[in-house]
Amino acid sequence: MKPLSRSYYLRPTLQIAQELLGKYFIRRIGKNLLIGKIVEVEAYRSNDPASHSFRGKTNRNSVMFCEGGHLYVYFTYGMHFCVNIVTGKEGIGEAVLIRAVEPLVGIEMMKTNRYGSNKSLNLHSLNRKSLINLTNGPAKFCQAFGIARQENGLDLLESEISITDGDHIPPKLIKRSSRIGIQQGVEKKWRFFIKGNPWVSK
DNA sequence: ACCATGATCCGCT
DNA sequence: GCGGATCATGGTT
Numbered sequence: 001m002k003p004l005s006r007s008y009y010l011r012p013t014l015q016i017a018q019e020l021l022g023k024y025f026i027r028r029i030g031k032n033l034l035i036g037k038i039v040e041v042e043a044y045r046s047n048d049p050a051s052h053s054f055r056g057k058t059n060r061n062s063v064m065f066c067e068g069g070h071l072y073v074y075f076t077y078g079m080h081f082c083v084n085i086v087t088g089k090e091g092i093g094e095a096v097l098i099r100a101v102e103p104l105v106g107i108e109m110m111k112t113n114r115y116g117s118n119k120s121l122n123l124h125s126l127n128r129k130s131l132i133n134l135t136n137g138p139a140k141f142c143q144a145f146g147i148a149r150q151e152n153g154l155d156l157l158e159s160e161i162s163i164t165d166g167d168h169i170p171p172k173l174i175k176r177s178s179r180i181g182i183q184q185g186v187e188k189k190w191r192f193f194i195k196g197n198p199w200v201s202k
Numbered sequence: 203a204c205c206a207t208g209a210t211c212c213g214c215t
Numbered sequence: 216g217c218g219g220a221t222c223a224t225g226g227t228t
Contacts, residue, residue: 050206051206052206060226060227075225075227076205076206076207076225077207077223077226078225078226079208079224079225080207097206137208138207139206140208179206180207181206182205183204183205
């Protein structure tokens, strides 16, 4: 499968956010492969008080102002990373936060990344609850896919991380709501998710 | 002081 | 099993 093209990421952010649902987020680590189906996202736009880009470019958010198709990874709450797909032309400062994926390939490595290599713990994590807990939140997804500071600024068109076409999601299954965990911009319904998918965060 | 979170604890069905 | 409160932990403004 070929990575989505540059022009894909240069379209309106709200449109990209919805269309990313069902796409495959792919990471190669050596000869290992991790694949997750995107099931929940949020759009963050310029002139959007909830967006990291709202107060202009800083050292932390500078990648958000790159050309669309790059990864913006940020550190939050003293211990977590979250990852966004930068959208739009260079200098705009918009992005789509990946909030949850459904794990498809590389589940053993995701378990190790989330729960460690302790064998008894991994056996315990075979149950359904632990499978869902792998990637049903933005920081959980990052941990499962080993995404941290090093991945900030990676280009989805020429790095070990890419996004490809995936499953077609019937429009009836795409729902929207307010974004999670913000204080400003609550009135904007810019969270999009696949209705009924077990990996959508609560 | 705040923060685009997650894990755990506690009281209740 | 649940839902709500609390805490862990450090970078940013």
